[in-house]
Amino acid sequence: MGAPVAEVFSRLVDSALDRAVVPGFTAVGLGVRRRLPGWPADPQPSVLAGRHVAVTGATSGLGRRTALDLAVLGATVHLVVRDTARGERVAAEVDASVGRDGAARVWWCDTADLDSVRTFAGRFLAADLPCAASCTTPARCPPRAPSRRRATS
DSSP states (O other), rough: OOOOOOHHHHHHHHHHHHHHOOTSSSSSHHHHHHHHHTTOOOTTTTTTTTEEEEEETTSSSHHHHHHHHHTTTEEEEEESSHHHHHHHHHHHHHHHHHTTTTTTTOOOOOOOOOHHHHHHHHHHHHHOOOEEEEOOSSSSSOOOOOOOOOOOO
C-alpha cells in the first residue's frame, strides 16, 4: 500500500521548501522542517568532541557560520584563511561562543594559489592532527584552471 499521509505531506513540504530556495534555506525553512514528521533531531552538543575540522573561507558568511556551528558541536575548527587578522577575530568569537579556549585555530592559506595550498597541507600534516572533515566554502577561484602542459622545445 502507499506511504502514510503524514510522510507524503512531509516530503511534499520539504521538496517545496527546497525549490523555493530563499525560505527553504533560512531560519523559516529550518523551523518548518523541524516540525515535520520524520525530521531528524538536532545533534547533541558533544557529537564532534575531539574531532578536528578544517574550514576554508572561515572569516565571513557560510564559512564563519560553519566554523561556529561545528565548534558548538564540540569540534576543534581549523580556520583556513587568507587574512589572518580577520581569522584571529573569528577564532576569538568561536572560542567565546563555546566557552573553550583553543576551539578554533587559524591557518594561513590562499586556496587560489596551489603553492600556498601545498605549503598549508605540509604544515597541517606536520602538526599531526587527525582531520575528521574539511568544509570548503570558497571566496574566490582563479579566473581559469592552471595549465598542466609543460613547455617543450
